[in-house]
Amino acid sequence: MLFAGQGSQHKGMGAEVFPRYPGLVSFASDLLGYDLAALCTENPDGLLSRTEYTQPAIFVVNALHSFERAHREDRPADCYLGHSLGEYNALLAAGVFDFETGLRLVAKRGELMAAASDGGMAAVMDTPEERLWEVLAAHGIDGVDIAGLNTPSQLVIAATPPVLAAALGCLEEAGIRVARLRVSAPFHSRYMEPARVRFEEFLTGFTFAAPATPVVSNVTARPHRPEETARLLAEQLVTPVRWTDCxxxxxDPGDPPEFTEIGGTALTRMVHAITKGV
Known part of the structure; x- marks a missing residue:
């Protein structure tokens, strides 16, 4: 089972499940200090696009859809995998922490990531890492990090505003397709180190259980081990999302897995690209 992360938010999200979980929605609203259902369904003042609101909203809506599926389906998932923020829903589904703990974690994560606002990200298409670094080096551009390896034909870079602008300029000049992402900071890069330090300290206040079902880590592309969960969640802020490797x-060529996505369709499209090798 795949869980979507930031970028999957949209006005109206959760409207179909909020009425079926009034207690959880009320609890989440009380914990967050605002009306979560109104945020998701009405998007007042465009708040849903702000990281500190986006992340708790996606976590709660993904969680409710996951609970719905668990009630409907007899057969549980064999493995969970989430993209960036979605990894928290994967860990929740695997019993690593409960709903309240997960919500507290993503609320703090969103707050810290929103505070790191000096930078941006962009998708780079049909360009291997080696070629990317070659083009940037030829123009003397330093300070770019790879923030995501989404498919064999799409990677994501992050940098400060002037470095990102220079990088995109030279990549376009080299005939490489790029697209800026609508994010407020250079997530999953060295520039999130202050947030990582504070989040790592925050995580010491929590205890994590062993996953009842394997959860693949964005950082290692390997299943979470209980003794590493806190460290991996902190490191996730400064390391690339290794989605292709995950x-x-x-x-398994002999037994191709079936993927079910909660929260959108973007991850399913990525999976198709990965499995086709394009």
């Missing part, structure tokens, strides 16, 4: 770790 998906490939689950592929």
């Amino acid at each position: 998906v490939r770790s689950l592929l």
